[in-house]
Amino acid sequence: MKQQNFLIVVVSYIFYGWWDWRFLSLILFSTFVDYFIGLGLLNQNNQRKRKVLLLTSIIVNLGFLGFFKYYNFFLDNFVTAFSFFGSEIRADSLNIVLPVGISFYTFQTLSYSIDVYKNKLEPTKDFIAFSAFVSFFPQLVAGPIERATHLLPQFYKKRIFDYSQAVDGMRQILWGLFKKIVIADNCAEYANLIFNNSSDYSGSTLVLGALFFTFQIYCDFSGYSDIAIGTSRLFGFDLMRNFNFPYFSRDIAEFWRSWHISLSTWFRDYIYIPLGGSQVGTWMKVRNVFIIFILSGFWHGANWTFIVWGALNALYFLPLLLTKNNRNNLEKVAQGKLFPSLKETFFMLGTFGLTVFAWIFFRANNIEHAINYILCIFSPSLFSIPKFPEIEKALVTIILLIIFILIEWQGREGQYAISKLGIKWKSPLRYTLYYAIIIAIFLFGAKEQQFIYFQF
């Protein structure tokens, strides 16, 4: 088991160092700090001193995150705020490279310190196992953000190869690749074209651009999660689920239970519930909801667009919470049925529409760009026929999207869309299905685009 963990640490460091070896020191430093803070918490009964240890972990981890990700943002905003009140200050922005995956592994290591502090988890004395937990390569750069309580114990036992788990992992990797290469990368071409030249296009084209981005971000991120989860399964690890068919949600609460689950549950467990969650007065509930949604937006990046995106989702969510309707749709939509009811379809489309609208802020370069984009959508040109270069080529992407949505719909009760597809078929037929997916990836694969969430 020790050797297995050691190998994972070596491979993970090589994987990360391939991008930029200098930032390995950050991971190593975080690992040391949290490992020793964990041990410190084990030997410390004095509540005050325990709090100091926890605060040290939080300050170190968030300090790195704050410096690398938010330094220039705060600086620029302070300068703007001072100039607004009439006093000009001069401050130069730094040319800071954002370490890939810093938001992910920071939150993962924080979960360890917080859980140990809260006595939810026994701190580990095994440094190699802890290093492997922090740097585990499949999910190091873009999640899922694992909880120490879930992933760390898996490093304590020897992994034995499990055939069915490995086969399932391969299937999930294949589906993740399809989502990323065929759907996300193709949608990215048109989303980028339309968003980057939005003033040139009609309202109807801009709607199409927003739709392309909606599917790009879902397939890009959930595709990566599928690849990460599938790869981990090959090594005998079970990572938490990160997406649960969010675009089939009937309300925004269901959407947030299905979208980037590892991050939303992180905020729920470590911020929302400690703040009192929904077990407080109305105004406090409103405050708590805004805090977690705005923080969730800000986690994505140092830009007001992400903050507005978070706030908008808070506004969508609040009515459900205040009317106690936020836990209405806990079971799968149209469970056991082929088609949804008219009512379900109506609510799914409504929720989808709200989500698409919010994504405009997420994708826009700045708030002004987002507002102009939206204003342009709600103009008479909304009713014109969408037009942009290579629209004929985009039709192929639209057909692929429709096929993708149908596959996702039929597989919505599984862990991922093709988890149950064809598993009872005879092997030649099943293999044909896998070959068909590979050929589709080959034929329709678009120009390679970096994973969106690598930048967060």
Next chain:
Amino acid sequence: MRKFINKILFFILPVMLLIYPIDYLISNYISESEDHAMGETKVWKDIYSGKINSGLVVYGSSRAWVQFSSKMIEDSLNISTYNLGIDGHNFKLQYFRHKELLRFNKKPKKIIMSVDIFTLQKKTDLYNHQQFLPFMLWNESIKDYTSSYTGFSTYDFNIPLYRYKGSLNSIKTVIYTLIRREPEIKRIKGYSAIVGNWNNDFYNAKSKNDFYEIKIDSATVNLFEKFINECKNNDIELSLVFSPEFIEGQHYVRNRKELISKYQNLANKYNLQFLDYSNSEICFQKQYYYNAQHLNKNGSELFTKLLIKDLKVNEKMNGEFRNKKVL
């Protein structure tokens, strides 16, 4: 674990066995195509299969490709002619074409080098990269000449089929070739006439920028001089031709004069014939252009006639007064 590995191998085996034959077939069908990659593939195919062997060849960019009628030159000068103009590329890839021509074909007696404002500019994107697809697997020379451009990765050159990923155009070409659909003949002996009237390309460009300035790349200039020396050493007669541009387009390029004098100086330095059509009558007649840089079919035929006449005159003059401003 063994069962898993066996199954994976069993799954991968057909792919491994078929990947090269499929690559070979696809590449073959595409290279047979007349119109793939704007007909550039056909030119490469002619080069690699040693079908050119012409006494006179024309080099240059799209301005060579659509403006120098090989057939008219061939009939008038009584020398087999092929137009090797490569669309959208500067001298670096034009020179690569020249090198490949010499490797697989007899060396020409004469080269007409169509120079233009972009010839000595550096280019980073591998425009129309599809033209290389059928020939580039394990091809070191294509790899060497295209490696400085963004477009291909090492995998494209080394893994069969990988370069066709997402190339629906290639698959379409294969299907068309398979079902023997009548191909659109893009180029005859490398030349392609564009039938059409003036379009708005130039005014669109002008609405975005008031003027355009060319940055001469010193590495490309060195390569150009290397090419001139190689021609001299190989006894290949070289003529530089600056074909007509519509007058409004000439004013649009701020340092055009600097570029012309660069070619003039090179011609003087190496005692080359330089035919400059910047002030030719055609430059003032919009009906002969489809945009500011390119003559249409009528214009290109008229220009080729002029060029033939000047080439004949120069031949008679036997090398005296080799530089000429054509009015």
